[in-house]
Amino acid sequence: MSSAHWMASSPPQDTVQETAPGNMPKSSLRLSSLPPIFISESHFKDINELHRLEDDVVETGGLLSYNLHEAKIVLTRVLSKKRITMDLRSKDCYTEEVLVVKDISVADTGTDPAAGHKAKRGKLSGEYEDGKKETEESILHEVSTDSENEDEHKPKNRSTKRKRVASSVEQDPNKAYFSNPYIKVLKWEWFTDSQKQDRVLPIEPYLLYQGQIIDKPEDPKTPGKGSSFTARTKTPQSILERARADAENDTSSPVQQRSNRKLGQIGGGRVSAPFQTTPHSKRAALLHQTTSEHDLGQSSDLPEMPPWVQNDVKYACQRSTPADPPNAAFIAQLDKIKLARLLTGDEIGVRAYSTSIAALAAYPHKLSTGREILLLPGCDAKIANLYVEFANYGKIQEAEDAENNEELKVQKLFYNIWGVGATTARDFYKEKGWRDLDDVVEYGWQTLTRVQQIGVKYYDEFLLPIPRSEVEDIAATIHKHAVKLRDAGIQSLVVGGYRRGKEHCGDVDIILSHPEESKTLNIITDIVASLEQESWITHTLLISTKTSDRGQQTLALNSSSTHGHGFDSLDKALVVWQNPHYIPSTSNPSDSKTKNTNPHRRVDIIISPWKTVGCAVMGWSGGTTFQRDLRRYVRQTYDYKFDSSGVRDRKTGDVVDVDGEAGTMEQAERNVFGALGLEFREPWERCTG
Template identity: 45%
Template sequence: MALDNLDFPIIFLLAAQLGSEERQNLEEQIPTLTYDINEAEVVVGKVFHKARALFELRKHRLVTDEIHTPARSASASPVRKRARLMAAALGSSDVDSDTASDGEIQRRLTGPAPAEPTVKVVKLSWFTESVKAGVVLPVDAYVIYEGRKVSTTPAKQGPTTAPSKASEVMKRALADAGASPKTPPVRSSQGRRGDTYVSHPVKRPALVRQTTSEHEIENRLPPIPDYLHTTYSCQRPTQVHPPNEAFVEELSKIRTARILLGDKIGARAYSTAIAAVAAYPYTFQIPQEVARLPGCGDKLAQLFEEFNKTGQIAEAREDESDPKLAVLKLFYDIWGVAETTARTFYNRGWRDMDDIVEYGWGTLTRVQQIGVKFYDEFHLKIPRPEVESIANTILAHANTIHGGFQMVVVGGHRRGKQESGDVDVVLSHPDEAATQDFVERIVASLERAKFITHTLTLSTANSERGQAPVSWKGPGPGNKKAGTGFDTLDKALVVWQEPRWTTGERTNPHPHRRVDIIVSPWKTAGCAVLGWTSGSTFQRDLRRYCKRERSLKFDSSGVRSRADGSWVDLESGADGEPAPDMLTAERRVFAGLGLEWRPPEARCTG
């Protein structure tokens, strides 16, 4: 089902009571998704009571006045009820703007449009059942709450605040300025769905103050590169050190705070904006230059204006000084602890590592205990020569077990970082029999040589199914990995320590390092290298691009058709011959997806 063909209203998705996989899957399905609740016509979520709906609106700082619709009351007269239903139908998504003429839409109007836009909070089942039916269902049966959006801008006072007095003040102000009050013309326009509406003049506060020199600069701004007219960061070159790197670092701090506080939609919106800013090839001069980029807009322009004047963003400074966020960040940086677990630790009253050890050690998983034990060492950066030394040791052991293995060092190292947080390598072999169950053999070899001190995760899912690329079963309860983008390759996530030293110390002076060893069959090695190399937003947008533009499902273990779930071979040549090496296979995946090749150092989206 091509959801883009369904005429949904603008939808804001509530994250409450949604698991991360379910939320991400829904976000990928909603064709009219917005991350700004103020833009939404419909707010959907697992909401079943009006009180909860009001709570969610307050939490997102959307102020509304409830609309009591007579059409839903048994006491309403038949004529009034039909009129209200017709008006509701016009505002709902079942109006076909492609077939309804302006005259037909006007005939369906039962009265003037409300002075303020409205928003409906509806059950999530409205969207899911619409998708299942292949048509946008009438929303009324699912509405929990409907309200009129109320502006909280002080300048927009209601008529109850002494309008005559306010009018006199305005007249005096205009007289002092040597001007006379003028009434701006009322304009008639067309809405998103083709329905005619009247736009009353509203004086909006300026985004930023613009001087004459700034106006001259704006006229001389370089044109936006073609690749920044797309919303997919996988179609843009993004360097490791972009021209606006300092601004990106400030935005990244705000994004981290959103992650820690559980604001996943906000974190995702910041990731989108950061990727656009990082891809811009020129140093920003004025805020308007930021506003024109995809995913940025007025909000990011305001933040840049603040950053340009002060060298920092107040919100980022406030986040850094927030004691709660400091504790959440401490816990979040434990390997094996996600943001949800970090908040759980905080809610238990724990405030530092000592609290975890004293009060919760027995409740931690083995992986989390190791993360606490080596906390300081895991946060030491790994210089490039050491990354390469570790990788070469792994490859040497692989070829001792079975000759002919190839390896690509992926992750931040391949993107050009001088220091890495961990070491990621992808191993593969042209002989598929060589990669079958190989991950266990390489781990055993490295353990015997005392390079691996702890094995955190050992996954053999790919070997267990005979290394056949997993078919895509579509979203739903039967496919637990749907929408996550996580692959099913064989992999070992281990703790590494160089076992040899020449100093006179009695204990090993080398720090423990985090190392990920991924084993891919040759036929999907290009996807593995692509997925494990690219920045997180690049990967997210690659999956989104494949879904919406190619009707494909991509992750590091292969490409599958969304039509029938079958594996799609993009890595073999025209003659069916396999790729000669892993890097050639990666290039073929780009070409097969219709994407321009981006070298690893141009995929630094963060």
């Protein structure tokens, strides 16, 4: 067999036997009968801690919601009522406090005190143990004509049901609270304490605030239609708009000073309103599907659900996700919304949309109705409504608004700079007042990191797609230099988007390893030096030898990575690549100073010791949601920590051998799938986005 494995080879016919997951002790707490739960991110310093809490709620059967207008329970770390109401308002949820803490009248009388609030009930109110069925009916406005269902709603039966509820209220103190439509804000310890005791604890000791959702109050400072101020310039309505207006009149502001120097190129133009990612817009939240199923070319009967839907498999690493799903057009609209959430700092929204998009991408049938979406793990009423809108209009208004918003256009421009994340892009726009790359160069060049400076310098070139043939040429050159430095035992594999089958890639990710552990120790510095000597590398932005520094051992349990893919856990080099061989200009071919016209490319060279190379390949080959769910799956199933440098037991801190014996990097990856109890998925089945 050739030692060069820089392209994904066909997998062997024999497969590794799956091992059953270990019987890890799990809490018997069940929250499936409770209303939808919203977790406020306020005062969570570590976003991973918030994500773990969300995972735990889902594990107990809780109905996790990302919409405060659907949720009836809010878990928070905020303790004061004033801060709680501010936190709710910041999420476009306006409330007024309800002094009645609980409603015993449901059990004692024949009237329903919440009847007057039915119009304000959340879409998921009602019998929460039948949550998806209730949601489906409320979202799609499908009224059953079944006579048995009609009989169930006769007055005499309702009276009988109230008697049964009265009995359950006496047994369950929480029933009295959940019988009303009000939103309850609880200390987050209510959930963790319930976990410890394996039962749903009474919420009263943890109740911080109970409120009724109301319409957004009008600004009392806004002049009315009959006001004498109507002839004057309209006063900005939002706080952000008023702040902008104040800033325009404040010449002491650094942003305004820079705008004056630019002669109004930034400050003088009309500023668009900030993009809002609120659950309520001018378009109705619930849409009738007016386009007939016949017009859509779909059958009115739902297709047979794939096994992962029937079994409610929620982790993307447990199902096949192809690169070209049948609902790609709808997913593309959701991707626009997800990007807007990312740029506006809504991490919870990004995670929710990522989960939904991954489920939709794995669904093998062309969607025909919102009812299908409600059956998919990770998809809720919000996504079903968006699909109905997409089916009726061919687009989603929120996605269109996001794409056309001038503020987000500028932030996206900055976000595409190599080395600039969403937070930095937002800071460039809001704090520094920059509006284009010229502003970045003129007013902030010295404040940029070296990576960001290179990202600005080669901005247009880095956005050029890299064809597969060029990726293969780059990989072959790196492999050749590695073999020259060590021996023919070096193996290499291109991972990332290339291995998932993309025709064009944004960058090149290549992993190198050697069956002899000593051969990979500190090899990264030698490879970079060799490539620089032959002018393949024009800029070396980072060389990390952290794996070699710790003796090529798996990352310690108390260490964490902040860049994904185990960024700090493997030896690697981030470099700018340019093919030094080019055709000189025809105008003066003898001029030695003729500029190299080959585009600059971003290349990541990763080194893995052989004993954990399967984890490295697996950790760098899947889509973002696949990788996130893989770590969640390993944690929830085995209480292990998965990293590109290996696996550790969270209880003992010991390294867990999941790679086994393997002659190739691909076989080592297969071994990891089997050891973790997962069915092997080809790289092109991990396209979760």
